[in-house]
Amino acid sequence: MKNLVLTIFALFALSTAAQAQFLTGGLKAGVGSSSVSVRDVTSNPAEYAKKESVTSYHAGAFARINILGLFVQPEAIFTQTGGRLESNPNATLASRVADIKFNRLDVPIMAGISLGNVVRLQAGPVASTLLSARQDGQNIKSFMENSDWGYQAGVGLDIQRLTLDVRYEHISRNYDDPANQSNYDLANKQILVSVGLKLF
Numbered sequence: 176m177k178n179l180v181l182t183i184f185a186l187f188a189l190s191t192a193a194q195a196q197f198l199t200g201g202l203k204a205g206v207g208s209s210s211v212s213v214r215d216v217t218s219n220p221a222e223y224a225k226k227e228s229v230t231s232y233h234a235g236a237f238a239r240i241n242i243l244g245l246f247v248q249p250e251a252i253f254t255q256t257g258g259r260l261e262s263n264p265n266a267t268l269a270s271r272v273a274d275i276k277f278n279r280l281d282v283p284i285m286a287g288i289s290l291g292n293v294v295r296l297q298a299g300p301v302a303s304t305l306l307s308a309r310q311d312g313q314n315i316k317s318f319m320e321n322s323d324w325g326y327q328a329g330v331g332l333d334i335q336r337l338t339l340d341v342r343y344e345h346i347s348r349n350y351d352d353p354a355n356q357s358n359y360d361l362a363n364k365q366i367l368v369s370v371g372l373k374l375f
Contacts, residue, residue: 197375200238201249203338205369207231211258211275212345214360220244229274231256231365233281241289248285248297254278256363275315277363278306283327295331295340300324303346318365319361327368338371 209231235252258275282304287297303323308316325346331338344365351358 176334186293197241198238199241199373200236200375201336201338201371201373202234203252203340203371204234205232205340205367205368206288207256207344207365209256209363209365211260212362212364213260213350214312214362227259227261231257231367233367233369236282237371244289246287246289246295246297248287249285249364250281250283250285252281252283254281256365257343258363259364275361276307276309278308279346280306282303285327289333293333295333296332297342298326298328300326301344301346315350315352317375320348323348325363327367336373338369338373340367340371342367342369 179342208228209320212226213292215360233252233255235250237248237250237354239248241244260273260275260368262360271297282302283299285299287295301324303325305319305321308319318319323346324355325344327342327344329340329342342368345362347360347362350361
């Protein structure tokens with residue numbers, strides 16, 4: 176009887192540990208260095224000649240499924256990002272600076288390998304929904320695609336209940352303003368640093 180009780184207790188403990196390792200999740204937030212650049216310009220290729228990075232912010236939640244050293248980690252992240260572009264179409268004219276800001280809801284789906292349950296190597300697609308877009312305070316969301324795909328890649332660390340991630344992100348959207356005959360791809364690139372807390 177004693178052995179049966181111990182066996183049941185051991186099986187229960189192993190099952191609980193396996194479930195704890197199989198699924199984890201929590202909250203995360205961080206900052207980044209964000210820039211925007213233009214490609215495939217059909218109006219004036221020299222309009223935006225230089226780019227400058229700005230600080231971005233993000234916060235959200237994540238869940239992670241772990242299987243034999245591999246993992247899949249979907250996330251839901253609110254991101255405030257953007258960049259600064261400087262134009263110089265003519266050397267005789269003064270340059271013009273455009274400040275661009277985005278608010279997005281991003282859903283990264285990261286997959287990778289966990290080394291010793293400490294280091295994570297990861298990459299995956301990002302489904303991005305544009306919530307707002309402004310250039311120099313003017314609303315430009317109507318000129319841009321609401322939804323698009325990008326990607327992230329990077330490394331992470333797990334220290335007990337804390338997580339640390341450093342990632343590169345690239346998301347492009349088409350900008351189309353027929354009234355001004357302006358059309359180009361607007362690429363948003365970020366280096367993201369985030370800290371998370373596992374809640375389960």
